[in-house]
Amino acid sequence: MTEILRVRGLRKRFPGVMALDGVDFDLRPGEVHVLLGENGAGKSTLIKMLSGAYHPDEGTILVDGEETSIRTAEDAQRLGIATIYQEFNLVPQLTVAENLLLGRQPRRFGLLDKKKMYGQAQELLDRVGVRVDPRRPVHTLGIARMQMIEIAKALSLDARVLIMDEPTAVLTTTEVEQLFEIVRQLRDQGVAIVFITHHLEEIAAIGDRVTVLRDGMSVAEVPAGTPEDELVRLMVGRSIDQQYPRERSDAGPPLLEVRNLTRAGVFEDISFDVRAGEVVGLAGLVGAGRTEVARAIFGADAYDSGEVLVDGRPIPRGKVGAAMEAGLGLVPEDRKGQGLVLGADVRENLGLVTLHRASRGGFVDRAAQDRAAATMAGQLNVRMSGLGQEVRTLSGGNQQKIVIGKWLLAEANVLILDEPTRGIDVGAKVEIYQLINSLTAAGRAVLMISSDLPEVLGMSDRVIVMARGRLAGELSAGEATQDAVMALAVGEMEEAR
Amino acid sequence: MTTGTLRLRLRRGSTLLSENGSLIGLVVLVVALTLLSGDFLTVTNLLNVGVQAAVTAILAFAATYVIITAGIDLSVGAVAALSAVVLAWTATSHGVPWPLATVIALVVGIACGLANGALITYGKLPPFIATLAMQGVARGLGLVISQGSPIPLPDAVSHLGDTIGSYLPVPVIVMVVMGVITAVVLNRTYPGRAMYAIGGNEEAARLSGIKVTRQKLITYALAGGFAAVAGIVLASRLASAQPQAALGYELDAIAAVVIGGASLSGGKGKALGTLVGALILAVLRNGLNLLSVSAFWQQVVIGVVIALAVLLDTLRRRQAN
Known part of the structure; x- marks a missing residue:
């Protein structure tokens, strides 16, 4: 025919x-x-x-x-x-x-x-x-x-x-x-x-x-x-080349502990740890509930039962402010919709999380905010015309650096990165990986959600896989191959049918 | 010159114009009126313009806060009238000392604003609806309290409408003070910076730890307080509180904010811009009077100016994208 x-x-x-x-x-x-x-x-x-x-x-x-x-x-x-x-x-x-x-x-x-x-x-x-x-x-x-x-x-x-x-x-x-x-x-x-x-x-x-x-x-x-x-x-079936320069550091005590986190119909019984100096990759198909878990941990959405501990102390559910105080930071999946105030400039966006800390009696110390933003933009090598440039006009990679940068200024100890390199060119990707390396080298913990399998495998010290709102399994860096992760990500699904 | 550099120059030129567009507009207007009418550029007339602009400007500052958060407040005119009526009623009809009565009036304004904020945040009503409802409630309560008639203001408060010496009208002083407060709040305070973040991207603000509900309550409360001040200034000029005062002023206030360069979609707006917007409206009205343009045509002209200002705003945003 x-x-x-x-x-x-x-x-x-x-x-x-x-x-x-x-x-x-x-x-x-x-x-x-x-x-x-x-x-x-x-x-x-x-x-x-x-x-x-x-x-x-x-x-x-x-x-x-x-x-x-x-x-x-x-x-x-x-x-x-x-x-x-x-x-x-x-x-x-x-x-x-x-x-x-x-x-x-x-x-x-x-x-x-x-x-x-x-x-x-x-x-x-x-x-x-x-x-x-x-x-x-x-x-x-x-x-x-x-x-x-x-x-x-x-x-x-x-x-x-x-x-x-x-x-x-x-x-x-x-x-x-x-x-x-x-x-x-x-x-x-x-x-x-x-x-x-x-x-x-x-x-x-x-x-x-x-x-x-x-x-x-x-x-x-x-x-x-x-x-x-x-x-x-x-x-x-593809190979992972040298584009993932992960430098593993020794894992310390757990900084983030998630215990039996459940939200009816969305995710169920999710438990895992992320240790100081560790990158844990959260893999799974789109719709497996990874972003929902991340948002629940950070307090952006509520959950029904379970517990989140940061540095051994439980944090109240559904409260972004409390999660931040405890040292959590979230780089959301939707950079433009949730991470940035697109119409505001680099300075404003970098200072967003630290705005409260920079205030005394309601007044913001804008000079200090400016200095901090300038330092951070320099460290992250943000390519811009100046701190006054609207972030709307920056490239995706530089935008993402600013979303991460605002959490670095807040000295977040546990960073949740949701699709940190989506839509970013290769050069900027490597810069972000190096940033992740320097974070863990400084003893911070990173939970990285990514649908880019080679990235998950290349950058994670441990990989946990979600399927249909449940934990499908956990793999050490050694065990985690593309086939093993994919099998867990799709395998659970077949059982559910 | 290549088309590229030409386009770049054009863009630079229009950016300059759109950032200072309202100020340039005001200057052009003043120059034109000076040439057209010998009565315009006199001290008496300019002071007159200032006094006329004062109430609109203070209401417009109130609206600026709200519009920066991507909200809208249709109740500022009615809240202004209600606050003034409450002041006169407590002081004149019930013998409350005037300083206390003034405080009560401000509290009423702030309470109306808080009610707006609560309806919008906890009640999840669109700002348009919540403040439209408040417009009706505040206007109605003012009528109920005053039984529909003007109430004389205590003399001490009426002095707010006076002129100190021969060149310093108190309403203009109040306008400037409120403008400075607005500039400081917007630029230097946490709630002010939070307003820009919320209006620019509410979800990003929330995920950055800004307590959006609390900040919106503060925003609308601030607007209510400013509306009360505007109401008191307006009443002091008339030496009495009138339940039907400031009718429709909320629209002038919104127009002033928009002419001043704020965006109704939020995240943008400045105290100075709003002041210039209010002055443009006042100068325009005054000039059209001096030129003996009929009141009917004045409305047409002002409508066209508002449309032009918003068109500029749209063009500016299209350019930004």
Whole structure:
């Protein structure tokens, strides 16, 4: 059978990162083609190119054998390519029918023809076999049925290619079965389906072929029956070079102790220590609950039970101020949204955490704040025009240095770094690793969350792995290999199913 | 010259203009009015402008705090009126000594602000709604207490509306003092710096250990206190507290803040800018009067000026991105 979609040599560079570095991908009508790869391997970038959100720097996309350029979402729609993201494109307040026919509701004398609209909506719903009243507001539906509405909507736009980005991530086991039923049915009708999943056991159940992406490259195309350990090997099989200059120091007494931390439905029974002079890596798939645990430790969110001790003393839950006093610092995952005041300058941002300490009777000693900021910016080698530069205009690496720097000024003893090098160019990454080295050399403790596996392995003295809100295991630096970590990160999941 | 350097120069030029835009606007306005009307640049007239600007400016300082935190306060005018009514009512109708009555009036203003802050932080109401509600409540309470009629102010307080010697109107002095306090609070104090951080990025501020709830309460309380001062100054000029005084002044105050370069999306704003904004509004009104422009057209002109100022703000932010 001839390919409906053929992708050749796709490349895409973002500032500092080669997101795609040569991807080939074929899709035939009537097949379910699984895209497999670690976080950051390039799956999202690829599907965003197919749906018109990004434009490739190099390479060709052929639809029905003809080279095409997909520049906008409208282009993709015209070519019959529909994408269902994890974030749904539905208007919650509107009814199912209105969502299905949004922007092309049937009209009569310029007014909405409701009878016709509900009729058409019913036909679309019947086609995917989902039983729901088209008059119901979408927000009253569960996630699974919202997803079905998205599928019905895609098909109503005459989609011949349906791209599904981790559709099973939010579904229960029964719902997954229902989804598979619909996917098979669509496949038999000749729809070509791109299916992204992290759950290896789903591949044999629903897939026909698998394309494995790694570091922005397509490394293999294999049948869906390929054994799981072989798939894991293909996903992670790469070497760690000298870009991780970890200098291990002797571990001292535990500075951070987390005991049975639980928040219902988010994470459960999380216990671990981080010792003075140690970097502990917290690995796991996106959505495993790592960020949630970090925020709970820091007091940014509450938790239901368990205990956090810093330097042997318990700290009250849900209080950022108390966590800070105890010596904790958090460099959040969302640098721009949570780490920085983008419209303020370097000086303001560096002084944010120490603002209170620099105040006497309510008055801030701004001269001292300035001096401290200047010293810190110098130490961290922040490249800027001056302390008065808005941080919005700094590069990602320099922005991250400032987020870390504000905690260094506060002399935080335990730093939680959530994705510290995401979106940062290689040079700045190494600077941040060196910073981590100097922190641990000074006897501080670092908990590093990262989805970049080589980074976790290269920089951690110990790796703990989370899967589905639970601790899946702990590995020493010696035991921690890509395969071992990945097996824990995805393995727990299979047991849960 | 290459297009690159040209663009750079243009950008530098417009940055200079947008940072000092309101001040340049004020100077242009003053020069233009001096040329157009012989009566404008006289001591008497300028003092008159200053007195007219005073109440708006003090209310605008109140609004500046709130707007820097990315909030809005629609209640400052009504709180000003209520505070003045409370002062007159306690002092004149119930014989409370005027210093104590003044303190009570300030406390009422601060309490209204705290109520706003509590609704916004603990009640999670949008600032627009919380302060709109307070506008109604404060205005209504003022009417209830005064039974709808003006109450004479004690003489001692009425002196606030006087002129010391022949050149020093007390309202202008109060305006300057409140302006200096605002500048110091915003630049030098912990709550002031916290306001900028909260308005710039509330989550980042929270994760940096700033107690956002407490700081917002302080912000709105400060605004309420400033509104009370404005109300007392306004009443002193009329020698009586009027429950319908300062009607709609909150919008002038917000306009002054925005003309002064603050951003309604928070994180930006300065005391000096707000003062200049209030002066622009006062000079504009005064000048249009001197030029015998009808009151109807004055409203049109002032509306256009506000729109232009906000357009500048938007352009400035688009440039920043």
